[in-house]
Amino acid sequence: MITIAVDAMGGDHAPRPEVEGSVLATREFNDIRILLVGQAPVVRPELAKHATPNLPIEIVPASEVITMNDHPAQAFRRKRDSSVHVAARLVREAKADGMVSAGNTGAVMTVSRFLLGTLESVDRVALAAPFPNARGGVSVLLDVGANVDSRPEHLVQFAVMGEVYYRATFGNRRPRVGLLSVGEEEIKGNVLTREVYTLLKKSPVHFVGNVEGGDLFSGSVDVIVCDGFVGNIALKICEGLAVSIFDLLRKSLKSSILSQVGAKLSQRAFKGLKKKIDYTEYGGAPLLGVRGVCVIGHGRSNANAVKNAIRVAAGLARARINERIEQELSATAVPA
């Protein structure tokens, strides 16, 4: 049995999708038990809406709530009984094998980094974002914002952690690792990436060289490494552009009666496309390098996204991802 602590108060629509996602997860996966962490007076009636007599779901009270507007460091210091704090403590005390939150990403990162601590061989944790690629597979970009101003050895650690996560989650034994840069040749890039290139060539990861911005979606590579400043900008560009294109498409399709009829007939195709690029299928972004398993969902997570985040967290716990990261990093001799 794998136990996952779910922050019931985190997302934009909490606690509804968190509770429903937990119910779906326990119904679909036999070996998952949920600790729903949050304000009991809010969470209990929500849970009561579902027919859950025999489901392994338990409410763990937490009196405070971190909002999307809270400043991460302040929330960490001042809201010590928040659902995020309590979930992280459950993981630290081994009462849960992992935690899931769709709350304030910065706050969840800060709280879990400080309460769980980082792994022995890890200097900096990294947030890894999975997304669909053109070959029907998944590519993972990291770091997407746990750090700014990383040193070369940090990026090498990101590469190793990303590789271990990819292997554990997407069933690929030897994922291809690329370094995000501005050209494929070794000499292309900035001071940081040129150093990282040299280090990755000597590392045990399956390093395929520099990749460019377009390779995020080409499927030519499985794990893409970059510093958190670049990765965060990249992630937000993707979200922004996808939303813009669909908005423009919707407006275009409404512009005439003919195209409205056409859109109606094509509805299933649009839905198929939406499902294909639906982030909720990928279940959130793991924070790699903390002592424990922490998966962070999008604030807009629906029940399906929460369910999948729980699935991913359980999978990482089951795969003992942190033991594997420690093993592989101890084999990666990187000068500090």
Added chain:
Amino acid sequence: MITIAVDAMGGDHAPRPEVEGSVLATREFNDIRILLVGQAPVVRPELAKHATPNLPIEIVPASEVITMNDHPAQAFRRKRDSSVHVAARLVREAKADGMVSAGNTGAVMTVSRFLLGTLESVDRVALAAPFPNARGGVSVLLDVGANVDSRPEHLVQFAVMGEVYYRATFGNRRPRVGLLSVGEEEIKGNVLTREVYTLLKKSPVHFVGNVEGGDLFSGSVDVIVCDGFVGNIALKICEGLAVSIFDLLRKSLKSSILSQVGAKLSQRAFKGLKKKIDYTEYGGAPLLGVRGVCVIGHGRSNANAVKNAIRVAAGLARARINERIEQELSATAVPA
């Protein structure tokens, strides 16, 4: 009369779109004269296909051709009679008011930077990429790849150059300038952007603060400043994602007869959308900071894109953009 030197050998389909775009430009704009630079035996028959007896188009011979595979620095040194070299010399010798090329971007930047030189008050040139935003306007991102590893004062110069270019090209007297970062607050960002933030606050540009990746398309800002490493990755992500979404859409729409009929009915809407986000309308990216006007088009430029690049180059020459950049930069006291 404004004279523009057009590299007839540059793009993926040269010289056809270059010649046709030149013909279109001279037909549409009364005050533009074209010098078509390239191998006369190739360019002349292409030009002869158009009814051009009275159009102000002249062929200027250049014996060599820089290909997309040529290494920029090598091409600069070894192909001294390339169409790019000859076009840049025409600008340097004031025989042309500006140049346009859809060739190897790195090579065009290298050749024009060295042959034209940089402006007195500019330390680093910057490549500026215009693209459509969700409000139906245009946003400009710079630098998208003329440099890697920029210093804070370089980004301030990019901001000033971007503002002057925006004003001259898109008719906005006080464009809003944002700094690409990972959060809106002043303290968000990396070492570089935090310093740039402080400098931009004191500068004469209309600085609206940090913006995030999603703001590239939101239209909340007109000019977005970043270093060339980040900007180049951002640009390639946009190109890659847009292509991926349209590919997936096309495949989805072909998946059933019903949706095929629907797509047929919606055809005009799709075309409207495509036109809206069509880069060819924006006429390429100016290389700002060189002594002269240089506009670089996409390798896939069609005749319309070449025509618009010529229009943009003529507009920048007419607006005496470099005098304005020098004026504004001399008013921007930035400690070196």
